[in-house]
Amino acid sequence: MSDSEMAELYDRYGSSVYRLAFSYCKNTADAEDITQETFFKRFTSNVSFTDEKSEKAWLMTVAANKCRDMFRSLAYKYFYYSVPLEEANLTYETPDESAVYHAVMELAPKYRLVIHLYYYEGYSVAETAKIIGKSETAVQTRLYRARKLLKKSLGEDVSL
Amino acid sequence: MNLNDYNKVADRIVPSERCRNEVLNMNKRRKKHIKLNKRGFALIAVAAVAACGGTAVFAAERMGVFDKLGNNLESSYVDSEGNEFQKDKWEHHDIEQIGAAAQTFTSPIPLEGDNISLTVESVYCDRNTLILGLTGSLNNGNPDGWQYINFDPVLKMDDRTYSHFLRNGIIDMQSKLYLDEGTENSFSGQLRFTFGSADRINEPKDVEFKINTFRPSSNYYGVVSEDTPVIEDEFCFSLNIAPDESLIRSIDHTFTDSAGYSITIFDITPSAMQVQRFSIEEEHYPYQQENPNSKVYEIWTDGNGKELEWIGLSGPLKLEDGTYATLLQPPTDDIINIKFYDANTQGDDGEPLFINEMTIDLENLAVIE
Numbered sequence: 001m002s003d004s005e006m007a008e009l010y011d012r013y014g015s016s017v018y019r020l021a022f023s024y025c026k027n028t029a030d031a032e033d034i035t036q037e038t039f040f041k042r043f044t045s046n047v048s049f050t051d052e053k054s055e056k057a058w059l060m061t062v063a064a065n066k067c068r069d070m071f072r073s074l075a076y077k078y079f080y081y082s083v084p085l086e087e088a089n090l091t092y093e094t095p096d097e098s099a100v101y102h103a104v105m106e107l108a109p110k111y112r113l114v115i116h117l118y119y120y121e122g123y124s125v126a127e128t129a130k131i132i133g134k135s136e137t138a139v140q141t142r143l144y145r146a147r148k149l150l151k152k153s154l155g156e157d158v159s160l
Numbered sequence: 161m162n163l164n165d166y167n168k169v170a171d172r173i174v175p176s177e178r179c180r181n182e183v184l185n186m187n188k189r190r191k192k193h194i195k196l197n198k199r200g201f202a203l204i205a206v207a208a209v210a211a212c213g214g215t216a217v218f219a220a221e222r223m224g225v226f227d228k229l230g231n232n233l234e235s236s237y238v239d240s241e242g243n244e245f246q247k248d249k250w251e252h253h254d255i256e257q258i259g260a261a262a263q264t265f266t267s268p269i270p271l272e273g274d275n276i277s278l279t280v281e282s283v284y285c286d287r288n289t290l291i292l293g294l295t296g297s298l299n300n301g302n303p304d305g306w307q308y309i310n311f312d313p314v315l316k317m318d319d320r321t322y323s324h325f326l327r328n329g330i331i332d333m334q335s336k337l338y339l340d341e342g343t344e345n346s347f348s349g350q351l352r353f354t355f356g357s358a359d360r361i362n363e364p365k366d367v368e369f370k371i372n373t374f375r376p377s378s379n380y381y382g383v384v385s386e387d388t389p390v391i392e393d394e395f396c397f398s399l400n401i402a403p404d405e406s407l408i409r410s411i412d413h414t415f416t417d418s419a420g421y422s423i424t425i426f427d428i429t430p431s432a433m434q435v436q437r438f439s440i441e442e443e444h445y446p447y448q449q450e451n452p453n454s455k456v457y458e459i460w461t462d463g464n465g466k467e468l469e470w471i472g473l474s475g476p477l478k479l480e481d482g483t484y485a486t487l488l489q490p491p492t493d494d495i496i497n498i499k500f501y502d503a504n505t506q507g508d509d510g511e512p513l514f515i516n517e518m519t520i521d522l523e524n525l526a527v528i529e
Contacts, residue, residue, distance in 0.1 A: 003184065010183050018175040032179040039183045089252070089472025091172055093437070093484060098475050100165035119163045120170050158161045 001043055010039055013056055016121065017063045023116040024067035024109050026085055034070065038063045060121070061131045064113060071109055103153045111146035114139055171455070225281040225293035226259025228348035232338035237307055247307070247338055252471045253352075254489050257430035258284050261407050262293060273393030275299050276309070276374055280397070286429035287403040288360045292351040292369075296337055298376070298391075302345035306376035309337040309391075313351050316368040317361075322353060329359030331475040335371070354431075354487075357479050364402040371395050417518040417527045423458075423498060425522070426479075432471055432487035447502070447515050455503040456515065460488055463495030494522040 001009075014035065021034035041062050049055040085105055092098035104115055117128045118139075129139045147160045233248045233255060262284040269280040278296040285291070296309070313335045314323040322330050330353055337349030351371065355361070372394035409428040414436075416422035424436035437458065447454060460468040471487040479485055497519045505513040519528040 019173050036183050092476045096161045097165040097169050101169040104166050120167050
């Protein structure tokens with residue numbers, strides 16, 4: 001793959017991969033590492049895709065797997081608990097944005113992942129299931145539980 | 161309130177340019193990776209030590225802690241595997257301006273613990289932002305070469321308590337020491353609180369501080385392994401903090417150009433310029449009225465060409481009238497240029513579409529047409 005092809009690929013999907021990783025890792029350093037590893041795999045894998053949607057889904061799958069691998073490590077568990085979300089310098093323009101974002105980020109990683117893929121990326125339940133390697137029923141269950149937890153956390157004012 | 165609020169925040173999360181560069185250079189250099197420092201270090205778990213200082217006064221005199229901190233933030237270090245890292249690339253405050261405005265204690269406050277020793281060297285308070293300049297060292301000489309020491313601060317003022325876990329009216333905070341350039345065990349850093357409008361320090365107040373749970377690390381994020389110590393020294397002290405009103409340049413002016421674009425600047429201090437972003441009132445954007453799917457953002461630069469970075473806040477800055485503001489780096493002169501782009505539309509050059517530009521003069525409080 002040429003340098004310009006690599007740059008084009010990164011510019012097209014880099015932000016999506018990074019946001020997925022950030023939603024899981026909750027910190028910039030790991031999200032950047034996951035992004036780098038995901039694209040390294042793409043650049044060094046002999047894979048081809050019929051359309052952009054398939055290519056993006058492949059990248060999201062790799063990123064999700066790498067997130068899970070990282071989270072399984074003991075060191076990451078220490079890291080996870082020690083880095084405040086505020087270190088990422090996120091910006092909120094309204095209290096609702098801050099409240100909802102923090103509530104989502106307080107969910108367990110498996111719930112954050114499906115929330116991000118389903119609500120932010122706009123993937124269907126079936127597509128989300130394929131990306132995270134779970135059944136559609138499992139995704140529906142996670143979405144249901146995630147919404148329930150968010151309602152509990154944010155109160156009845158939230159509409160999901 | 162719904163998940164669209166989550167989406168709006170996520171929209172603003174973008175990987176850094178450094179990440180892009182590293183991805184695109186990976187074939188040549190494989191990736192750099194922040195490695196955990198797994199070298200042995202006896203676990204420090206000591207009884208808490210309370211060092212109490214009395215109320216302190218300070219004199220208008222500059223001291224070097226912010227100079228060292230500024231140097232530390234811009235410097236880089238090389239880890240045991242030869243990878244180079246900038247010590248802090250997310251500190252958006254202009255430490256040089258803050259340092260020039262900070263006041264140094266005539267008698268710095270020593271805080272001696274069993275494992276770590278600190279000195280409160282200087283203080284900065286512009287009403288919204290309170291910063292203590294700290295120096296310190298590890299009592300064991302730092303044999304493991306730690307680069308950072310994070311710690312947990314608690315602040316009590318007017319019977320209200322503020323901390324990482326009890327944020328109350330805090331919209332941003334920072335508590336970190338950095339190993340000074342060229343030293344093995346000399347740290348400089350800051351304890352910074354930025355308050356929302358309802359909690360800011362408008363008059364002299366007695367403020368109680370408690371800092372504890374020091375976590376040394378060799379990377380910016382405080383990544384720790386199971387061998388990493390948590391230093392459990394605890395320090396309590398109190399200060400009478402008076403806001404320096406001379407640091408606040410009140411603007412309180414809305415600038416509107418002939419096309420109807422407008423921004424509001426409230427005030428400017430050495431720590432930040434408080435502004436009201438246009439995107440908060442999206443319906444007022446002429447461009448957005450015509451392009452409902454647009455996502456307008458602004459890039460601010462001052463007359464010296466310095467880009468004024470957004471200061472990332474951990475919560476919204478609500479004003480007394482119920483509207484919201486945000487913070488930018490303060491300008492270095494009176495001319496400010498604001499360029500508006502649509503992130504959802506590409507221009508001919510493939511970049512976000514440029515849609516408007518306005519230049520304002522703070523001295524005359526006018527738009528330069």
